[in-house]
Amino acid sequence: MPAGKSILIKEGMISSYIKNYDIDHDGITDHYGFMIRNQILHPCSPIGCMRCFSIMVNDIEIDSNKAFFVLRGQWININKVSTIKEIFWNIGEEAMVLVQQQDGMKSGEYEVKCLITFTTLVESRIIDSRDIFPKRVEVLSSKLTVSDRVEEIC
Amino acid sequence: MLSTIGVSLWSIEPLSFNENRTVEEIIDIIGNLGVDSIDFIHDYLYCHPHANIYKLKALKKRTEAAGLKTLSLWFRTDIVAAIYAASFKEAIDNFNEYIAISADFGTKYLTCPFLNNTPGVSIEKSKEVLLRFFEHVLPVAEEYNVVIGHEIARQGTPEASLWLNNKLKSPYYTPCPDFEAWRLVTDDISFDHVEKTDSNNHQPTSIELFKDCLKHAKVMHAKLLSFDANGEEPHFPIAEMMEAVNATGKGYHFSIEYEGWIPDIKPELNCIEETKKGVDLLKRYLK
Numbered sequence: 001m002p003a004g005k006s007i008l009i010k011e012g013m014i015s016s017y018i019k020n021y022d023i024d025h026d027g028i029t030d031h032y033g034f035m036i037r038n039q040i041l042h043p044c045s046p047i048g049c050m051r052c053f054s055i056m057v058n059d060i061e062i063d064s065n066k067a068f069f070v071l072r073g074q075w076i077n078i079n080k081v082s083t084i085k086e087i088f089w090n091i092g093e094e095a096m097v098l099v100q101q102q103d104g105m106k107s108g109e110y111e112v113k114c115l116i117t118f119t120t121l122v123e124s125r126i127i128d129s130r131d132i133f134p135k136r137v138e139v140l141s142s143k144l145t146v147s148d149r150v151e152e153i154c
Numbered sequence: 155m156l157s158t159i160g161v162s163l164w165s166i167e168p169l170s171f172n173e174n175r176t177v178e179e180i181i182d183i184i185g186n187l188g189v190d191s192i193d194f195i196h197d198y199l200y201c202h203p204h205a206n207i208y209k210l211k212a213l214k215k216r217t218e219a220a221g222l223k224t225l226s227l228w229f230r231t232d233i234v235a236a237i238y239a240a241s242f243k244e245a246i247d248n249f250n251e252y253i254a255i256s257a258d259f260g261t262k263y264l265t266c267p268f269l270n271n272t273p274g275v276s277i278e279k280s281k282e283v284l285l286r287f288f289e290h291v292l293p294v295a296e297e298y299n300v301v302i303g304h305e306i307a308r309q310g311t312p313e314a315s316l317w318l319n320n321k322l323k324s325p326y327y328t329p330c331p332d333f334e335a336w337r338l339v340t341d342d343i344s345f346d347h348v349e350k351t352d353s354n355n356h357q358p359t360s361i362e363l364f365k366d367c368l369k370h371a372k373v374m375h376a377k378l379l380s381f382d383a384n385g386e387e388p389h390f391p392i393a394e395m396m397e398a399v400n401a402t403g404k405g406y407h408f409s410i411e412y413e414g415w416i417p418d419i420k421p422e423l424n425c426i427e428e429t430k431k432g433v434d435l436l437k438r439y440l441k
Contacts, residue, residue, distance in 0.1 A: 001347060125248045
């Protein structure tokens with residue numbers, strides 16, 4: 001297991017843009033989102049190794065009930081990521097963070113932060129469901145600009 | 155040279171982050187480093203949530219096509235932690251699957267870390283728990299002919315592994331010395347480890363204990379952090395350790411784990427070039 005305190009390579013982990021999405025294909029923008037790339041060192045644990053996941057935009061915390069970690073088309077509310085022991089995020093793989101918001105995000109630049117609390121349990125099939133192991137908090141921060149296009153997700 | 159030298163995929167993991175290289179491309183890169191083998195780490199094995207046999211066999215073919223053997227498969231499981239976080243049964247079931255994966259991959263060795271970081275569990279308690287655990291899994295290891303190398307990289311773990319080795323008396327359990335346990339106290343690189351949130355009061359393990367481990371070890375993890383201008387690695391007692399290795403008259407399988415690329419050390423350096431320095435270092439010392 002690595003020396004040091006870094007459990008991920010932060011640079012480049014969050015995309016440089018926010019996109020607006022029409023998820024239900026009704027012609028109305030209903031979500032916005034950004035990409036997040038797996039640059040966790042030794043990324044062979046289920047996504048439940050992330051014991052807590054929260055998002056801030058311009059220092060305002062996003063309602064966690066409306067935010068989702070989307071991996072290979074699988075939508076997981078960020079409140080429930082810590083329960084997942086059978087979905088794995090592969091090394092270098094991109095996931096999406098999608099936030100439900102009518103009309104999406106207006107054009108401009110935003111500071112986005114992902115605050116992720118990782119367990120120190122060193123395991124690859126088992127998650128720390130009872131949170132008996134200490135945790136490390138990592139903050140990913142990036143300035144993102146809004147893309148003009150409205151995307152659809154198939 | 156009696157020993158073999160392999161490179162752990164850990165050594166050039168930054169290529170996955172910075173250059174989007176696939177594991178297959180990384181295998182080809184290692185094939186050009188003048189080494190005997192690849193040490194596969196869990197990060198790149200297609201076994202989540204369970205083994206993808208087709209993809210694992212393809213990895214093996216790619217390794218052979220690159221002119222390399224497989225040194226071992228390293229699984230990211232701290233056994234004591236797994237038992238306390240879940241259950242004894244679940245830890246055994248997972249480990250038995252790892253043994254089967256290793257056998258199917260055609261490798262003789264499976265390695266896993268011994269970390270001693272489970273809250274409230276002393277090293278003495280860990281020894282008892284591990285003894286019971288290995289009594290269950292070693293028959294499976296024997297059935298599949300896979301030797302377990304218990305990676306000892308933390309204070310107290312070499313002694314504990316030697317105790318287990320003495321109790322188990324099985325050729326299928328071996329200590330796997332990791333240079334990290336023998337790291338010298340220097341000012342330039344801290345002794346933090348990612349699995350611990352508090353600071354470490356590290357003292358290097360003695361060379362005598364290293365010699366004791368050599369009587370039983372088959373696989374060694376050559377953790378290397380940063381080279382000086384002469385290509386030496388001043389953070390470990392390399393000369394003394396290699397002298398001890400050569401004195402045994404036996405060969406070992408060395409897996410180079412170059413780790414200087416982590417954000418805490420020198421991420422700006424080229425991990426392939428630095429790993430090659432590690433290869434050259436071991437070739438200079440090993441007889």
